[in-house]
Amino acid sequence: xxxxxxxxxxxxxxxxxxxxxxxxxxxFNYLFAKKYNGQIIxxxxxxxxxxxxxxxEKSQYDDLRWLGIDxxxxxYEPNEKYAPYRQMERLDIYRQYAEELVRRGDAYYCxxxxxxxxxxxxxxxNNGVKAYKYDRKCLNATKEQIEAYKKEGRKPCIRIKLxxxxxxxxxxxxxxxxxxxxxxxGGDFVIMKSNGIPTYNFAVVIDDHLMEITxxxxxxxxxxxxxxxxxxxxxxxxxxPKFGHMTIIxxxxxxxxxxxxxxxxxxxxxxxxLGYLPEAIVNFILLLGWTPDSNKEIFSMxxxxxxxxxxxxxxxxxxFDQQKMTWTNAQYIRRLDDARYLEFIKPFMGKALxxxxxxxxxxxxxxxxxxxxxxxxxxxxxxxxNIISPSEVEGEEEKAMLALDTTPKVFKALIEELNELKEVxxxxxxxxxxxxxxxxxxxxxxxxxxxxxxxxxxxxxxELVNIIKILGKEEVIARLSK
RNA sequence: GGUCAAUUGGAGAAGCGGCUUAACUCAGUGCCCUCUCAAGGCACCAUUCACGGGUUCGAAUCCCGUAUUGAUCACCA
Numbered sequence: 001x002x003x004x005x006x007x008x009x010x011x012x013x014x015x016x017x018x019x020x021x022x023x024x025x026x027x028f029n030y031l032f033a034k035k036y037n038g039q040i041i042x043x044x045x046x047x048x049x050x051x052x053x054x055x056x057e058k059s060q061y062d063d064l065r066w067l068g069i070d071x072x073x074x075x076y077e078p079n080e081k082y083a084p085y086r087q088m089e090r091l092d093i094y095r096q097y098a099e100e101l102v103r104r105g106d107a108y109y110c111x112x113x114x115x116x117x118x119x120x121x122x123x124x125x126n127n128g129v130k131a132y133k134y135d136r137k138c139l140n141a142t143k144e145q146i147e148a149y150k151k152e153g154r155k156p157c158i159r160i161k162l163x164x165x166x167x168x169x170x171x172x173x174x175x176x177x178x179x180x181x182x183x184x185x186g187g188d189f190v191i192m193k194s195n196g197i198p199t200y201n202f203a204v205v206i207d208d209h210l211m212e213i214t215x216x217x218x219x220x221x222x223x224x225x226x227x228x229x230x231x232x233x234x235x236x237x238x239x240x241p242k243f244g245h246m247t248i249i250x251x252x253x254x255x256x257x258x259x260x261x262x263x264x265x266x267x268x269x270x271x272x273x274l275g276y277l278p279e280a281i282v283n284f285i286l287l288l289g290w291t292p293d294s295n296k297e298i299f300s301m302x303x304x305x306x307x308x309x310x311x312x313x314x315x316x317x318x319x320f321d322q323q324k325m326t327w328t329n330a331q332y333i334r335r336l337d338d339a340r341y342l343e344f345i346k347p348f349m350g351k352a353l354x355x356x357x358x359x360x361x362x363x364x365x366x367x368x369x370x371x372x373x374x375x376x377x378x379x380x381x382x383x384x385x386n387i388i389s390p391s392e393v394e395g396e397e398e399k400a401m402l403a404l405d406t407t408p409k410v411f412k413a414l415i416e417e418l419n420e421l422k423e424v425x426x427x428x429x430x431x432x433x434x435x436x437x438x439x440x441x442x443x444x445x446x447x448x449x450x451x452x453x454x455x456x457x458x459x460x461x462x463e464l465v466n467i468i469k470i471l472g473k474e475e476v477i478a479r480l481s482k
Numbered sequence: 483g484g485u486c487a488a489u490u491g492g493a494g495a496a497g498c499g500g501c502u503u504a505a506c507u508c509a510g511u512g513c514c515c516u517c518u519c520a521a522g523g524c525a526c527c528a529u530u531c532a533c534g535g536g537u538u539c540g541a542a543u544c545c546c547g548u549a550u551u552g553a554u555c556a557c558c559a
Contacts, residue, residue, distance in 0.1 A: 011559095012559090013558085013559050015558090015559075045559060046559095047558090047559075048558055048559060050558085051558070051559085110557090114556095114557075117556095117557090125483095129484095130483050130484050131483075131484040131485075131555070132484095132555080133555095157557050158557095159557095175486095175487075175488095178486070178487080179486090180485075180486070181485085184484070184485050184486085184555090185485090185555085186484095186485090186554090186555050186556090187555095189556090189557095190556085190557045191557095192557085193557040194557060195557075197557085199556090199557070199558085199559085200558070200559045201559090203559095204559090219553090220486095220487075220488095220552080220553055220554095221553055221554070221559095222553090222554090222559090223486060223487070223553065223554075224485070224486060224487095224553070224554040224555070225554080225559090227486095245487090245553095247487095247488080247552090247553095248552075248553070250552080255552090284494095287494065287495090287507085288494070289494085291494085291495060291496065291506095293496095294506090295496085295505075295506045295507080296506095297506080297507055297508095314488095314494090314495080315487080315488060316487090316488050316489065316551095316552090317488075317551085317552065317553095318493095318494065318495090319493060319494075320493095320494095321493050321494065321508070321509080323493080323508065323509060324493070324494065324507080324508045324509080325508095326508095327507085327508055327509090328508090330521090334521095370520095372520080372521050372522085373519085373520050373521060374520090383519090383520095433517095443517095444517065445517050445518085446517085447517070448517030448518080449517055449518070450517095451517085452517065452518070458518090458519090459517090459518055459519080460518045460519030460520080461518070461519065461520090462518095462519085462520085463516095463517090463518090464517065464518085
């Protein structure tokens with residue numbers, strides 16, 4: 001038999017923006033597809049019309065592309081053979097298949113209301129039933145009853161008629177063999193809601209089959225959905241795709257990352273705004289729950305495509321560690337060439353200084369001083385601000401340093417030396433300090449620290465000679481003269 | 483509570499029956515460098531793999547039980 005072309009999908013619901021978990025899911029699917037020369041499609045599961053948010057879909061798509069994950073097919077680049085890619089545009093398709101199931105007796109209309117269901121669930125639980133299941137009331141309803149419901153104006157949903165005592169087994173790409181019983185699926189679940197919109201489990205099966213998806217890599221939260229979906233595949237006599245369930249990402253408390261958790265930055269847009277590089281995010285996420293067959297830590301997308309293997313996906317939950325992500329980002333910032341670095345860092349420098357006052361060459365010179373120090377673009381703002389608009393000296397130690405007996409002498413000598421200076425560059429400035437040291441016999445901390453404090457107000461930062469170079473001779477003299 | 487999974491240092495984790503005195507990385511600690519912070523360099527950081535049994539000449543690795551953690555049990559996805 002000819003091997004089917006690998007087709008995978010990333011299928012978010014547009015109920016929010018792209019977050020860490022979604023990005024990981026998309027990334028692993030993308031890598032898997034590319035490793036096997038396959039395709040990845042971007043499909044929108046927008047059947048929860050209540051929770052869809054405006055802009056959710058487009059921003060997810062844009063963020064994905066920003067990360068370097070380009071879908072082969074999507075609502076914006078459809079393949080006519082499989083389009084449309086939004087589930088709400090495929091309603092007719094689902095209805096058709098659902099009705100086919102009803103005709104065959106594999107599904108049935110259900111007129112029970114939520115309230116009725118709730119009451120009967122209560123009853124079951126009170127009678128010592130441990131796991132509630134739909135009681136199939138409507139499966140066994142008489143024609144008269146159904147007519148009565150219709151007269152009342154009740155709109156039915158469609159429930160699948162599960163086979164009893166059926167073993168459902170699948171070979172998970174990550175976990176190996178997983179077994180369920182059809183008895184443990186929670187009863188005949190709804191496949192079409194009474195508003196004519198399919199439920200997730202039904203729409204997914206229809207779409208994955210019609211779009212010829214061969215592999216489904218998704219979060220562990222879907223593990224218990226898989227037997228339900230397989231039950232549907234069986235009803236249609238379709239071959240299910242291969243499933244792989246990756247672990248969830250948890251926060252510091254060991255809880256699943258929730259979109260509402262504000263303690264943790266989890267949206268791609270937040271990281272972009274803070275000055276994280278897409279390549280770094282991809283690299284970090286790649287290593288969250290997956291390890292290569294080597295000690296390699298830094299991966300380009302191409303290397304990742306080459307080495308990715310779902311078998312090496314972890315089976316236990318991964319904690320999201322922002323510190324390591326920042327470390328990864330720092331590694332990537334350092335690898336940037338000058339042009340890309342400047343382009344990347346400029347907007348952040350703009351928050352500390354007036355960009356129009358500097359040419360690109362100068363900006364780059366300044367930015368380069370921080371290249372090895374920052375974890376993200378945002379990190380350049382505070383130290384730059386300290387230099388451009390210094391704060392008052394605070395702290396006892398700092399004040400004492402500035403009040404040293406030798407300080408006035410140091411400043412005076414330094415100003416004199418600087419006045420002599422023709423070209424302000426680090427080499428010359430170093431020489432200036434040497435001259436001052438020789439002239440008045442002050443060295444080390446007592447020499448440098450008061451100058452640093454007078455210039456920036458704080459006791460830490462980049463090399464003093466570089467600070468002087470950034471400020472320029474006149475500004476330095478002005479600040480020392482105060 | 484039912485079902486399905488997971489459990490190796492603070493974190494990501496490798497190891498999957500003898501090569502392990504448990505790799506590598508982040509974080510942490512100490513030292514060096516240094517006017518300072520950061521970066522960088524060097525070193526330290528699990529006698530032990532949730533616990534209890536078993537199998538074996540030999541177990542972190544296989545089996546069984548217990549505990550804990552997670553996911554899920556909707557006309558949400």
